[in-house]
Structures are given as structure tokens and as C-alpha cells.
Amino acid sequence: MNTFNVNHNKYWQEGKGEIISLLSNIVSEEEAKAEQEIHNKKDVPYFQLCLFALLFLGLVTVVWQLPASVYEQFIAGDKISQARAVLSICTGCLSLIVVKPDSWKELLTAFVASALIFIPLLK
Structure with missing residues (x-):
């Protein structure tokens, strides 16, 4: 034992x-x-940063280079500069989220928020 x-x-x-x-x-x-x-x-994700910068600069250039007549179809004449500024900010946010979205819900929320910000500027 x-x-x-x-x-x-x-x-x-x-x-x-x-x-x-x-x-x-x-x-x-x-x-x-x-x-x-x-x-x-x-x-640091250099590729994503470069893609974001190019996408953002391209979209902002398009927003600011469009003639005023394009905006006057939808927006009152005195709000064109506000509309361009809002569109520039929205395109920056959307570019960042499109380049690196964490989820589809975040991407959808960004599009909806951008639309809600832009709607009051319409005629």
C-alpha cells in the first residue's frame, strides 16, 4: 500500500x-x-492613405469645379458656397469610410448622414 x-x-x-x-x-x-x-x-496602411487622398482630392475638385448652373438646379443661389462646403466635408467622410469601412452598417450610416446634412440645402 x-x-x-x-x-x-x-x-x-x-x-x-x-x-x-x-x-x-x-x-x-x-x-x-x-x-x-x-x-x-x-x-501605417500607406496604400489606403494614398487611395483616400486621391479619392478625396478628386471628389473635392469635382465639387468645386462644377459650374454654378449645376447647383442652381437644386439649390438656391445664395446657398451654393454652403452646398459646396458641405459636399466637400461629406465626400471626405465618405471617402474615408469607402477606403476602410469597418462594416456595411457604418458605410450605410455615412451615406444617410451625408444625405440628411445635404437635404436642407435643396430648394
Whole structure:
């Protein structure tokens, strides 16, 4: 009976050591994954920034280069500069969200918010 307890305790101690080392390996792997995710988030997405800048500048150029007659069809003459400013801001927001949307709900919300801001400027 005494040898059984000694052997049982020996195997239990070995098993406990293996479990502890397995758990410590899992914890260290999770910590490494978390550090890698943090490092990945710090990387600057140059392609997305360039795409955003080009899209934004292109849309703002179009908004400000359109003749006043285009705006007068929809907007009172005294609100054209306000409409251009609002459209510029909206295109900036939409460009940013189109380039890197977190979800389709965010994209839809941006379009709806832009429309709600622009509607009061219409005739």
C-alpha cells in the first residue's frame, strides 16, 4: 500500500508538471499573438492613405469645379458656397469610410448622414 501511494504521488507530480508547462506554453502563445496584433495595428496602411487622398482630392475638385448652373438646379443661389462646403466635408467622410469601412452598417450610416446634412440645402 505504501509503494502504491509513492508511485501514485510520483506520477501525479509528473502529470501536474506537464499540465503546468502546457498551460504556460498556451499563455505565452496568447501573449505573443496579442503583441503581434498590437504591432499590426501600429503599421501605417500607406496604400489606403494614398487611395483616400486621391479619392478625396478628386471628389473635392469635382465639387468645386462644377459650374454654378449645376447647383442652381437644386439649390438656391445664395446657398451654393454652403452646398459646396458641405459636399466637400461629406465626400471626405465618405471617402474615408469607402477606403476602410469597418462594416456595411457604418458605410450605410455615412451615406444617410451625408444625405440628411445635404437635404436642407435643396430648394
